[in-house]
Amino acid sequence: MKFSKDDTLCMKGIAILILFFHHNYLGPDRWLNSPISFYPFSQSQIMYIAKFLKICVGMFVFLTGYGMLASVKTKSLDDKAMRKYTVNRYLTMMMGFWLIFLLVHILSGIFTDRFIEVYGTGTYSVIYFLIDGIGLAKLFDTPTFCATWWYMSLATMLILLFPMFKKLLERYQGILLILTIFLPKAFNLPYADLWRWLFCYTLGMYMAEHDLLAKIKEKFTSFGMLKRCLIFGILTIGIPVIIMLRQSEGFGIKFLYLWEGIAPAYVIVYAYLFVVWIKPLAAVLHFLGKHSMNMFLTHTMFRAVYFHDFMYSFYSMWLDYIALIIVSVLVSVAIEIVKKLIRFQKITTFVKDRACQILKLT
Numbered sequence: 001m002k003f004s005k006d007d008t009l010c011m012k013g014i015a016i017l018i019l020f021f022h023h024n025y026l027g028p029d030r031w032l033n034s035p036i037s038f039y040p041f042s043q044s045q046i047m048y049i050a051k052f053l054k055i056c057v058g059m060f061v062f063l064t065g066y067g068m069l070a071s072v073k074t075k076s077l078d079d080k081a082m083r084k085y086t087v088n089r090y091l092t093m094m095m096g097f098w099l100i101f102l103l104v105h106i107l108s109g110i111f112t113d114r115f116i117e118v119y120g121t122g123t124y125s126v127i128y129f130l131i132d133g134i135g136l137a138k139l140f141d142t143p144t145f146c147a148t149w150w151y152m153s154l155a156t157m158l159i160l161l162f163p164m165f166k167k168l169l170e171r172y173q174g175i176l177l178i179l180t181i182f183l184p185k186a187f188n189l190p191y192a193d194l195w196r197w198l199f200c201y202t203l204g205m206y207m208a209e210h211d212l213l214a215k216i217k218e219k220f221t222s223f224g225m226l227k228r229c230l231i232f233g234i235l236t237i238g239i240p241v242i243i244m245l246r247q248s249e250g251f252g253i254k255f256l257y258l259w260e261g262i263a264p265a266y267v268i269v270y271a272y273l274f275v276v277w278i279k280p281l282a283a284v285l286h287f288l289g290k291h292s293m294n295m296f297l298t299h300t301m302f303r304a305v306y307f308h309d310f311m312y313s314f315y316s317m318w319l320d321y322i323a324l325i326i327v328s329v330l331v332s333v334a335i336e337i338v339k340k341l342i343r344f345q346k347i348t349t350f351v352k353d354r355a356c357q358i359l360k361l362t
Contacts, residue, residue, distance in 0.1 A: 001221075003070070003213040003272065008063055009289030010276045011268055015059040016292040018267075020324050022053035023148075023303065025317065030304075034312035036320065046317065052243045057151065058264030061158065061197040065204030066213075068162050069169075073209060082163045084361040088352050090159045093293075094135065095348045097152060100297045100335065101133055104145065114305070118143050138193065148300040154193045158201055169205050176202055181257050200261035207265070213272055220273055235270055242266055294332035302327060 024030060025046050038046045072085060108114045119125035119132075120143075128143050135152025137144035144150065168176050180202050184195030207213055220228065246252045246259040276282045288295070303311050303324055311327070314320050339345070356362050 001214050001218050002211065003066070003208075003217075006286060007213075007272060007276055008067055009292075010282050010285040011059060011063055011271060011289070012292040013285030013288035014267070014271055014275070015056045015063075016288055016295050017325070018053045018059070019056035019296065020299065020328070021321060022050050022056055023300065024321055024324060025050040031312045031320075032308070034309070035315055036312065036317055037315060038317045041317075048247065049243070052247055052263075055246075055260070055263045055267060057154075058197055058200045058260045059268060060151075061154070061200045062204035062261070062264050062268060064155065064158050065165075065201040066208040067204075068159070069166065069205040069208035072166070079163075080361060082166075083359070084356055086159060086162055087355055087359060087361060089162075090156065091352045091355060092348065093155060093159065095344075095351060096293050097135055097149075097297060098133070099339070099344065100294065101145075103335070103338070104298070104301060108145075112306075114145070118145050146297070146300050147304070148296065150193075151296075154197065157194050165202060165205065169202060169209060174206070177206055181255075181261075185257055196257060197260055199257050200264055203261045203265055213269065216269060217272060232274060235273070238266065239270070288329070291329060291332035291336075294335050295328040298331050298335075299324060299328045302331075 027047060028043075036043075068089065072082070075081075077085065105115065115129075116125070119128040128137075131137055131140055131142045132144050132149070135149065135156055138150035138153035139157070165176075172179075177199065180199040184198060220231065223231070242263050246263050252259060276285070302308075311324055312320050314323055353362075
């Protein structure tokens with residue numbers, strides 16, 4: 001038994017659903033004056049939950065660390081091979097981003113003046129465009145065409161720093177986890193996003209190194225039905241406890257670096273034990289996971305930029321949420337069709353091979 005790529009896609013499916021809810025209902029500035037029913041909850045309760053669901057970032061970060069370590073841990077890679085793996089991983093991610101970046105800019109350029117609204121005019125507008133195009137607008141604190149693309153700066157840092165953290169993990173193991181919790185806060189290190197989710201990232205790597213997800217599930221499935229039901233009940237009760245602890249003004253905020261790792265890992269473990277075995281649900285989550293990057297990169301353009309009024313026009317929290325999912329899936333399917341038409345996979349392979357040749361990694 002192992003935590004497979006299919007399991008990872010299911011977790012990404014859950015993470016994208018959590019992300020959409022988080023973005024839709026974080027505060028009244030999201031829906032502005034649109035009349036929305038939050039039945040059977042209150043607006044404040046939904047906002048409270050939506051704030052907690054920022055853990056979607058941690059889930060993606062955890063899965064990045066876990067997936068990268070799992071991909072290389074059984075291979076004997078020297079420094080050159082590790083650099084090649086890192087370059088290929090980075091370009092795989094960026095090629096997907098660059099396609100959407102170009103499509104969004106082409107369509108926006110035809111129908112709107114958003115380029116000037118975001119980047120301005122003159123030489124700096126071109127510089128801002130290029131920085132945004134390599135996904136580093138958040139890192140350099142420059143304008144970005146889509147607010148959600150801030151994550152590309154973090155994802156880039158996590159991928160490029162992977163070889164270093166892999167070596168640190170091999171040498172220090174659990175000590176590294178402790179350091180990633182306390183050192184960033186103690187020294188007030190720059191680029192807060194990296195340090196905020198660094199514990200989560202190294203926790204994913206640590207759990208992959210020791211196959212902890214698979215071992216947890218193997219142990220769980222070895223128990224009898226009564227014991228499994230008891231564990232299910234305890235871990236289910238643990239979800240609201242985790243929510244309250246992370247959201248608390250004292251213990252939650254003061255130890256945010258800790259909670260940004262524990263809460264996403266808890267949700268992933270819970271889903272791995274109790275959700276992915278439900279085949280119809282797992283199939284839906286797997287499908288959403290395959291489309292999660294496209295959905296993530298595009299949904300804010302019509303949720304917050306171009307079609308805000310439509311996306312919040314269904315008078316119900318649940319209907320607005322479902323509409324966002326459906327529209328995002330349809331857009332992602334269209335993007336995948338474009339990829340097939342232009343033979344995107346062949347282009348990606350060519351770019352990666354050419355980059356490795358230039359960098360003398362072949």
